[in-house]
Amino acid sequence: MTETKQMSEKNQEQDGAVIIFSGGQDSTTCLFWAEKIYGKKNIIPVSFFYGQKHEKELEAAEKIARENGFSHTNLSLDFLKSISACALTEDEIEIDKEIPEGEDYPNTFVPGRNLFFLSIAGVIARNNGFHNVVTGVSESDFSGYPDCREEFIRSAEKTISLAMDYEIKIHTPLMNKTKAETWKMAEDLGIFDLIEKETVTCYNGIVGRGCGECPACGLRQKGLEEYQRGKY
């Protein structure tokens, strides 16, 4: 891919980004982080429905986008449910509270999920003349999902660019942040209240403080307490 080709598509100033946006704490923080860089008009938040138990997540995403003036895209990935059975999509499976003995990952792991999200976001970016994708993945998450790691993200960035012969850059502003640092970032972006009250992190789909029982709630609450004690 030539330098000329990369730049001719869109000047840097007009460049924009597609944000993988679930309505959770992390992706909502990323949405407002991206707005600061590219401006509201040049960002496209995209949410994916893939048979999650909690449609509440998507409702939260739509509400946040609407109330803050973002145009928002919802995509249904039915195929993802049919190729993978995991606790996030199957009613009969109970969510692991920790990684089971002898297993590599908790049963909330949807194989390939982030690769599909990033690839689709890359195609949408290209179709809009943008070169950027933003995702809220973090290596410090409890789960250690392989598709949240820096090494995977850099490899995906290269693969997606090669697939289309069009340069896509994947931004991961939360990659090395603890949850306490993500709360601090929300404060700095002026969206602390919004994050606390309107986002859904809970695996059981309860807005704001969540169920308090699932691993995602535990992580969020721990981070908030650390933030409040100034540990960030």
Add this chain to the structure above:
Amino acid sequence: MTETKQMSEKNQEQDGAVIIFSGGQDSTTCLFWAEKIYGKKNIIPVSFFYGQKHEKELEAAEKIARENGFSHTNLSLDFLKSISACALTEDEIEIDKEIPEGEDYPNTFVPGRNLFFLSIAGVIARNNGFHNVVTGVSESDFSGYPDCREEFIRSAEKTISLAMDYEIKIHTPLMNKTKAETWKMAEDLGIFDLIEKETVTCYNGIVGRGCGECPACGLRQKGLEEYQRGKY
């Protein structure tokens, strides 16, 4: 990923493959190539529907699979139609017969298509304890689609393996073959008649010899003539 982990999933002898199978000349040749290596029971042909104009392609795939005793999986990728507009999926767009001046690719290019096919095939392989994916892409195709190139395939192989922390190998038996050589391969596999009469390569969805007008028919016919003149 540890060596132990790669091997413990399945012994090499029991290993198998997922075949990206469209019912066309190339993927049908790959299907029978894979059968020779892994055996009928250890291969999973998967076909994708993404709003192609010619459902004939999928009908051919189903018929070939059924009549030859393969269990066959069909997956619908509706999202692909909604994120990309191209001549293969939109009724209003006429198919380019060659690459238009000033464009990089003919309008039959569906951005990201092979990345989605390969990623999904990789997840299905993992879920079945297999480590192999087979695709009929070829660098010698007229189109020069970026997602048919060797460099892309090797990058995708790495990305898909990293995404799941599970080694997937992507096999491309036709990568450097001309169409004439692919006809020769069909002869060697004992499936020349099947390829000639039952596969669909034609962009207008006509089984066997095709419409004779579209670029895919032209390429197939040219290859067949070269093969018949012994040019392979």
